[in-house]
Amino acid sequence: MTILLAVFLLTMLVITAVAIVRTRDLFAAVMLLGIFSLLMAANFFVLDAADVALTEAAVGAGISTVLFLGALALTAARERESGDSRWLPLVVVVIMAATVVYATFDKPALGDPNAPVHQHVAPWYLSETPRLIDIPNVVTAVLGSYRGYDTLGEVFVVFTAGIAVLFLLGSGRPGELFSRPPDELSTGGLKHHLIPRVVGKLLIPFIILFGLYVQFHGEYGPGGGFQAGAIIAAGVILYALLEGETRALAALPESALKVMVIGGALLYTLVGVVCMLMGGNFLDYSVLSTNSVAGQQLGIILIEAGVGLAVTGVLLSIFHAFAARATA
Amino acid sequence: MFITVSIAILVTMALAIIRALRGPSIYDRILAVNMFGTKTVLLVSVVAFLFGRPDFLDLALAYALINFIGVLAVLEFFQSRSLRRELGAAQQRDSL
Known part of the structure; x- marks a missing residue:
């Protein structure tokens, strides 16, 4: 049943992707990208990756469509016809696709318990998490604690991406996402x-x-800082769409967003530094409390709060930057 | 029973995609995307029970809450665009 659902969803995904590439109508492309994201999330869900599906749902269903429309308000409604021959890119893509498909023949079957990915560290995570961290959602344990460095890196990627978008769009005076006559x-x-x-x-x-x-x-079910940040940002964006940017900025001013972005990334880093000062390794939360399990749980809650703050701040800053640009 | 329901939902999703691909008007596409979002909520709910993981309903809840924000943004996009066009036309008339 999983295979059947996944194949059906992936077929629709391919059809949608081809249509997005082929259409010249940018508005149709934005709408189709919404469907693409919904299909992707449903597919993640069918493959039992609920945490990833929740991220895709939170970002894809609400925020990315709004940001694409913000970009569309700044540009033309139709893509320009390019005179270049498209045969060379097509040949390159077909060869690459054939190589990737050929490579999948060596891949272990879906859900094969003997696949290398299930033999490496996964059994250790599954057997040791109840003893070391004692939370039911092992994904959160992996993200927050075992691979805490990687998640810190992800937060800095989000942080850097936010700064890059603000540089490109410029953070001018506040305005409406879709400029309107005075x-x-x-x-x-x-x-x-x-x-x-x-x-x-x-x-x-x-x-x-x-x-x-x-x-x-997030420790008990699918979720965590990334997903929560996107959902809360979607709530504030809804307020901005209904009541206007000016009131949304009055409720949550740009200075507060900056504090959230920087404070979130700093909070994560500080948890790691405090761990070092208390005698442990960087991001080794066991030393945060006399009981190492309680320390791990406290550390995960703190870093997830940092992630949530940073993601909310970055998404809202990008939204407001698009709005300011559209009015200028 | 869950299998029958999920197949029915998948067929509806395919129909919505056809409408989104063919258009022709923007409202067809908006409705198709909105309907596709609703069907995704339903599919996730049914599959959650089919696989015996009803705790994954959180995901369907997230969709149900924020799926319509995109549609509201589309409506505002077209409202402001038509207002700008009307203003532009009025200015052209005045200058003649």
Whole structure:
């Protein structure tokens, strides 16, 4: 059943991807990218990777469409026809694809218990996590503790990407995501549409609450800082769409976003430094408390909070940067 | 029973993709994406029970909560674009 579902979803994924590449209508491409992301998340879910699926869901379903539309507002509606011959790129892509498909023949079958990936460190993680960290979601244990260095690296990648986008777009004066004429509607947002406004505003507290649940329930179920950050950012973006950028920035000003971005990355690093000062290795949370299991859990909660702050801050800064650019 | 339901949902997803690919109007595509999102929520819920992992319903909940934000952004995008076009047309009339 897993195979059947995965093959069906992947076939639709290929069809969508080809359509995205072929279409010249950029708006259609944005809509199809939304479908692409939904298909990808469903596929991750069918393969039992709930944490990854939740990330893809949180980023793909809400935020990436909004950011793509922000980019579309800055550019033309249609892609320009390029006069270059497309045969050479096509040949290169076909050869690469054939090589990759050929390579998969040597791959162990899906779910094969003898596959190298299930024989390397995974059994150790599964057998030792209850003793060392005592949380049910082993994925969070791997991300937060065993591979804490890698996750720290990921946070810095998000941090750097955020800075790079802000450099490119410039953080000018605050504006609306979609520029509008200077008339009575210039306050922005979907203020004059009662139904989206009432329903949307009712939903915002629940979105934020769910984000906090994902943040703090990450040790027990799918979730963690990355997913929670994206969900909370989606809630604030919904507020900005309904009430206008100006009010969203008044509620959560750019200075606060900067503190979140920098503070999140610093919090993660500081946890590691404190571990060293207390006599352990960098990011070895066992020394944070007299009981090493409690120390591990405390460390994971702290670094996940850092991740959540940084991701929320970066996503919202990028959103506001697009909006400021569209108005300028 | 879950298998029958999931196959039905997959067929609906395929139909929504066909509509999103063929268009022709932007509203067809918006509705197709919105419907595809709803079907993903349903598929995730059904598959969660099919595989005996009902705790994964969190994922369906996340979708249900934030799936419509993209559609709202699309609506605002077109609202502001048509306003700008009207203003541009009015300015052209004035200058004539």
